[in-house]
Amino acid sequence: MTAKIELSARAVAGPGTHVEAVTSTMGPASIESHYDEALSVPGILAAVRAHPADGTVIACFGDPGLEAARELADGPVVGIAEAAMHAAALLGRGFSVVTTLDRTRGRAWDLAGRYVAAGVCRGVHACDIPVLELDRDPTVTDRVVAVARAALAADSSDVIVLGCAGMADLPAVVSKRVGVPVVDGVAAATLLVQSLVTLGLSTSKHGEFAPPPPKRYTGLIG
Amino acid sequence: MTAKIELSARAVAGPGTHVEAVTSTMGPASIESHYDEALSVPGILAAVRAHPADGTVIACFGDPGLEAARELADGPVVGIAEAAMHAAALLGRGFSVVTTLDRTRGRAWDLAGRYVAAGVCRGVHACDIPVLELDRDPTVTDRVVAVARAALAADSSDVIVLGCAGMADLPAVVSKRVGVPVVDGVAAATLLVQSLVTLGLSTSKHGEFAPPPPKRYTGLIG
Amino acid sequence: MTAKIELSARAVAGPGTHVEAVTSTMGPASIESHYDEALSVPGILAAVRAHPADGTVIACFGDPGLEAARELADGPVVGIAEAAMHAAALLGRGFSVVTTLDRTRGRAWDLAGRYVAAGVCRGVHACDIPVLELDRDPTVTDRVVAVARAALAADSSDVIVLGCAGMADLPAVVSKRVGVPVVDGVAAATLLVQSLVTLGLSTSKHGEFAPPPPKRYTGLIG
Amino acid sequence: MTAKIELSARAVAGPGTHVEAVTSTMGPASIESHYDEALSVPGILAAVRAHPADGTVIACFGDPGLEAARELADGPVVGIAEAAMHAAALLGRGFSVVTTLDRTRGRAWDLAGRYVAAGVCRGVHACDIPVLELDRDPTVTDRVVAVARAALAADSSDVIVLGCAGMADLPAVVSKRVGVPVVDGVAAATLLVQSLVTLGLSTSKHGEFAPPPPKRYTGLIG
Amino acid sequence: MTAKIELSARAVAGPGTHVEAVTSTMGPASIESHYDEALSVPGILAAVRAHPADGTVIACFGDPGLEAARELADGPVVGIAEAAMHAAALLGRGFSVVTTLDRTRGRAWDLAGRYVAAGVCRGVHACDIPVLELDRDPTVTDRVVAVARAALAADSSDVIVLGCAGMADLPAVVSKRVGVPVVDGVAAATLLVQSLVTLGLSTSKHGEFAPPPPKRYTGLIG
Amino acid sequence: MTAKIELSARAVAGPGTHVEAVTSTMGPASIESHYDEALSVPGILAAVRAHPADGTVIACFGDPGLEAARELADGPVVGIAEAAMHAAALLGRGFSVVTTLDRTRGRAWDLAGRYVAAGVCRGVHACDIPVLELDRDPTVTDRVVAVARAALAADSSDVIVLGCAGMADLPAVVSKRVGVPVVDGVAAATLLVQSLVTLGLSTSKHGEFAPPPPKRYTGLIG
Known part of the structure; x- marks a missing residue:
């Protein structure tokens, strides 16, 4: 499925855009419940931290971890449900x-x-x-x-x-x-992120989506 | 803080209600960002699974993991923001x-x-x-x-x-x-859960909050 | 019907809670129209004044007179539609x-x-x-x-x-x-009022629900 | 105040329109709380029944008893808050x-x-x-x-x-x-009711606002 | 169709009200698309300017040009969709x-x-x-x-x-x-405008609906 | 101003995208009222018809004529308010x-x-x-x-x-x-339209935005 998603993104990305599809190394095999979604988030956020990029797409229709990823990433972050619904509205x-x-x-x-x-x-x-x-x-x-x-x-x-x-x-x-x-949200989100990068726009760091305050973590994640 | 929360819950619980406060063994020291909240959820859900109860309160005002916990638990689950806002509305x-x-x-x-x-x-x-x-x-x-x-x-x-x-x-x-x-949501949620248990009411398992389908997990959590 | 309602309330009330069901002495035999509901309200409010209590349930699904009762009563007042909908939302x-x-x-x-x-x-x-x-x-x-x-x-x-x-x-x-x-709203409202009393919470008297200003009344009610 | 209201209505009514201002014989001297409003309703509804008209205005800005009056009256009924807000929106x-x-x-x-x-x-x-x-x-x-x-x-x-x-x-x-x-809602409502009568329009009796079912009443009102 | 509309308006207008139906001299034969509606507006606005009146009804259910007409006209302007929906709501x-x-x-x-x-x-x-x-x-x-x-x-x-x-x-x-x-909106709007005129009410000129600032126009309209 | 807008669009458009800025030949010198906006629309729609393109941006923050343009154009049409608000929401x-x-x-x-x-x-x-x-x-x-x-x-x-x-x-x-x-909506809309074209997406012709039915027009526009 990651390959299919990568193909879909590359098919629409502009010539100057490098697309890299990353599979989370931690989490459920698929996301079909709130529980699955909750457990997918730490892996997604770890991938966001491990793969800094000019812009990031979260390629699951539940847009898991979107707000937290916006705190972590410097560049814009778009979810595929978000991108698909925005496009459809037009x-x-x-x-x-x-x-x-x-x-x-x-x-x-x-x-x-x-x-x-x-x-x-x-x-x-x-x-x-x-x-x-x-x-x-x-x-x-x-x-x-x-x-x-x-x-x-x-x-x-x-x-x-x-x-x-x-x-x-x-x-x-x-x-x-x-x-x-x-x-399809994957292609739509790819172009939306590419556009935001071209526009020089990224998540506002004025308030809610500022980098998260450093924190002591217990247990295996963090 | 766990002790304070437990005290607050016990102060209002009925004579037949046993209150046990559980601190998650995994996650951030406090929850002050979307990132903190996201990383708190696996620990909360693990605690829900490890501590089956007639009813469960999630004692953080962001109500992290509430929907996933409703899938996992047999009894009712209430978040403290949810309980406080419900009470305030009355x-x-x-x-x-x-x-x-x-x-x-x-x-x-x-x-x-x-x-x-x-x-x-x-x-x-x-x-x-x-x-x-x-x-x-x-x-x-x-x-x-x-x-x-x-x-x-x-x-x-x-x-x-x-x-x-x-x-x-x-x-x-x-x-x-x-x-x-x-x-205060802690006391309000304690009584709300106690009331739902007394009423014989729990999360509907007809649809969205049915137990999550079994799934293969990768990495450290699940 | 009053007996059935009282039974339902008593079945869930805690050991320290005394439940008294009061039938209004003034109004229609049942409430099935806006007219019925309007005419039921003075009797309900008279009952609220005649039966001061730590907390009050209005046991008709139209929640007739709820806001006026909140002005009159010192303790919390909950309608059964309100209680049932709040519980169902959880x-x-x-x-x-x-x-x-x-x-x-x-x-x-x-x-x-x-x-x-x-x-x-x-x-x-x-x-x-x-x-x-x-x-x-x-x-x-x-x-x-x-x-x-x-x-x-x-x-x-x-x-x-x-x-x-x-x-x-x-x-x-x-x-x-x-x-x-x-x-069922009767049982839900009983426990909701009991919980609010336990929490030491009652209707805010800061503004809209302060006791009604004394007034000269014409005619049979007031 | 009834005289002032009647004057305001007459000043705008058409030549073919007879305006009669009726003061309720039952209720509070003024309406400044939910309690006042609740107790004003039976008197208002009694006046609606006692004074059948081609159309009716309820001349209190809380529009007390409006829905019940629509069940009772054959002609259109308009509240003055309703009329004023409708006019203001235009x-x-x-x-x-x-x-x-x-x-x-x-x-x-x-x-x-x-x-x-x-x-x-x-x-x-x-x-x-x-x-x-x-x-x-x-x-x-x-x-x-x-x-x-x-x-x-x-x-x-x-x-x-x-x-x-x-x-x-x-x-x-x-x-x-x-x-x-x-x-001002009094004048606006007068003309709105007059217009509805001219248009041959009145409250729909198909459903919610059909005449209330006959009912046995207890006590002084009904 | 203009004759039918005029008839409908005259049938309800009061004795002191003179009704004049004006057909726009510019625009589509009927309005059945956003394009038709857009092209109907300049003709409607020209008619509003050419036929100053105490009050104006725009007799197309899309209420085309309503806000612009409110800027142009001194008297109240009502659309027939607006009037019909207001009446129906009562x-x-x-x-x-x-x-x-x-x-x-x-x-x-x-x-x-x-x-x-x-x-x-x-x-x-x-x-x-x-x-x-x-x-x-x-x-x-x-x-x-x-x-x-x-x-x-x-x-x-x-x-x-x-x-x-x-x-x-x-x-x-x-x-x-x-x-x-x-x-029907035509009759309803006629009486609504007549009522606003009787009430001495017209569009607020305090802000958005003040007369449009004078402007240089290019091409055939303006 | 057209030159500035064209510059802004070209600065962000991809290498394969040809940007042509068209000034309407009919309408007000600027758009600062509902009247200005209404009179700008026929000129905008004429330009849309005269300049068929893979995709169209309407470069006025009131998005004048947007729905009608969607009926006329084969390719996607985006307004600059629409584009700017969509981007800002991300x-x-x-x-x-x-x-x-x-x-x-x-x-x-x-x-x-x-x-x-x-x-x-x-x-x-x-x-x-x-x-x-x-x-x-x-x-x-x-x-x-x-x-x-x-x-x-x-x-x-x-x-x-x-x-x-x-x-x-x-x-x-x-x-x-x-x-x-x-x-800024001009740059945002340019990229949004470019993205929709790349995705092979355009306005749905299934219903409301189908080409407008042919119609006889009176007067100078149509």
Whole structure:
């Protein structure tokens, strides 16, 4: 999956942009619960510290550790849910999210509440495909297409957001079959970070996202 | 600080309730940034798993790991910001939060957005006291009183919420001096969890908060 | 119905708590319209004045007279819709209300807008059972169960709130059959008031809920 | 005060409109608390029943009993806060309310939340004048003008709403001195009801505002 | 269509009110897209300048040019969507809009967000009838009735707003068949403007709606 | 000003991106009122039709004609207020807008309500500099810096958005002096459109933003 994500990012990055995909060395094999997400964060933050960069993308649709990463990194940090929802908001009246498991829908709604104005995210719909099946199950595209079509009708929406980094290879084919723009957050976030770097913009260090105060840590992480 | 918190909880718990305060064995010495909070969560969740109970309170005002803990625990789980804001909403037209450092204000606003209706949380104000100074600095009470008074006037509020578990010994004295109800989340959460247990109520396992699916973990935590 | 409510409250009250259920001596036989609710309020407020207590529960799901009662009473006052919605918000991602008549749904939505954050109350559903039939109609449980199941599916909710004091005997049986937490406001409010008293907290008298200014009254009430 | 209100209504009513001002025979001498408001409602509803009309105005800025009156009356019913806020929303970017006592500000905010879109009511400001002083205190106009000016600056508003039926004689003079439109709800509501009658429109009886179901009443009212 | 609109306005205007319907001499034949609406605005504003009046109604449900017209005109200016939604909000718990083409629904939602409190506009439904067919198609009434009935059920609403000036002849017949109040904006706006004039109220010139600063214009309009 | 805007866009565009700045041939010399904005739109839309491009930026902070342009253009269309607010939302907890004249503040608030989640735009502040003075007045930078500093303090914000295309040369110098990220919409929109083109994404033609239906036009525009 890391390879697929890297490919998706490199396909859109500008000629002067070097893309490096880093897999966290610590955490769950996939993120499908609040527990998984919580345990993924220390590994993500360790990777952010170990790989300083002009800009950083967090490539999981739950945007785990985004705020803490903004405190740690000098350059801009963008989550893929954040990037996908921002892009989708520019493309139509309202979008529907198509995600993996039903239990992750609450998190997607929470993020939509943070990233876009009320009414722009119209619905969050699950395909009932576990994350690690995305690469193995040959019916994935058909199922995403079916759920996307149903979502557009049910939500009166006109744009689809793919709700998992593991769907980074799907936007073109789904868009062609469904007939509306389909946004993948990995590519969108890559260009958003690249743009912020070009603009010379990064996280404000005036207040909440200043570097975290040094602290004594107990146990294995920190 | 753990002792102070335990004392505050025991002081209000009913005769049939056994209170055990557990200090996480993993994480930062105090929580004053998104980074601190993120790194505190694995230790909190490990403690939740290691100490099964009829009900659980997470005693940090950022309510770190609350949703993941709800997935893990059989009994109800309540955060102290959640409990304090719920209680404050029953006592007046609107409350102000008095917290430690300015940089933690954003998190308090986020939680208010989740826990209470719009307009109920009127303001979040910092005392500029680091968490670990709360127990050492003799001027803490005076400063909390001063900030609380200013907050009531600026926010047209009529209740104060103390925004740190380390302030659990202050509500009575601050209330007396300021003249409005002052809510500490530790005591409030203790009684809220006790009440939910008495009512036979616990986290719904129908959907988002079902036990997390078993997963292979890499690295040191999980 | 008063007996059933008293039973429900006593079943959860702590050993040191004395529960007294008071039936208003003035007002409609049941509350199923804004008119009924308006006419119930003077009787409720007279009862609040005639029965000073450490804390008060208003046991009608419309929470009639709640704000005026807070002005009158020294101790905390909690409505059962307020208590039930607060408790339900701690137990899942979102709740559905199951109430009696369709025409009372608007009031339930109004209260939800006051008590919980946007999106937490997911739907309000009527069983089409008049309040006074709740005690006589043997099909009540089946109908509440059917409406609750339909509500969970339609609303993507994971908790049920019972929207009438006359349903105070139903939560356990409905929860068992439906498979999610079911909250009755009478028991929840009893423990919430008991908790506030234990915490030494009561309505702020700093402003809106100060005792009402003395006034000359015309006519039969006042 | 009833005479002043009647005068204000008659001054704007069309040639074919008969205005009758009715003083409730039951209730407090003025409405300055939730308790006063609650006790005023039965008298108001009795007057609505005793004085059937093509349309009805409830002439207290708290709009007491409005929803119940809509159930009772065949014709349209409009509250003066409702009418004033509706009119003010047509006249500028945002309005400020100037009301009597500080403790009534919460109710005004609640009504604004019901009547106008978010952001349209910019502030609610008290003159600290008891209702019954409005007719006696020669400094009333000056004080209303001063509070209105301060409100326009503090709220970035461009319209003033007078928050008490007892201010029905003030809009012209205050507007002249302050330089923005000043709305009195009594006149506004009179014309709004007259307009609805002309349009052949009245409260929907399809659902919530259908006539209240007949009911057995206990005690003195009903 | 202008004749029908004029008739509708005259039918409700008071004896002292002179109604003049003006057709813009510049713009699209009907307004069914954002593009149509944008191109209609200069003609509308030219008409506002060429026809000074005590008060002005903009008789297109998109309320095109409303804010600019408020800057230009001395008297009050009301849009028909604005007037219809304001009136509908006084008549029930929530309204549904029945409009012409599906693609105009977004604009109606935007206006509802500006004019009424959240939750009052419950749905916007299209009849799939182009504006210019309204006068020619004998099935219009039947189709509006069918869509209105479906909307009331789907939205739990109790009032209908007609979403096109070209439906100004329909409210009585649709209301009779559907059984709820049906609001046409043309008549409602006429009376609203007449009322504001009677009240001596007009757009605040204190700030945003002051006359536009004189400006050099290029090209054909200005 | 067009030259300055073009420079700002070219400075950030990628090597494969050709930037062409087009001045509308029809409309007001600057946009400082709703009237100016309304009259600018036909010229903007004519330019969009006359200059087909892979993607389009509308370079006025009021985003005039944005929705109509989305109907007309095949490629993505982004407004500079939209782009600046999206970028600012990625850089901190909340932003303040610094704009030209006080009377344009309302429009900026409206756009913020559409583009970002509630609470992200913290304030809109005017420098009292007419648009055409921006290029002539040597005190502009000092005044923008002063207003920005005051805004950060008053709004508890941590990012500044410049609210006029004519400020496109200011972000670097203002940021250096004020100490927080400062976003200019011209550069931000250029990169946002470039990114959407790279992603193969454009406005959804499924519904509201489909090409406008052909129409007969009267008068000089269309």
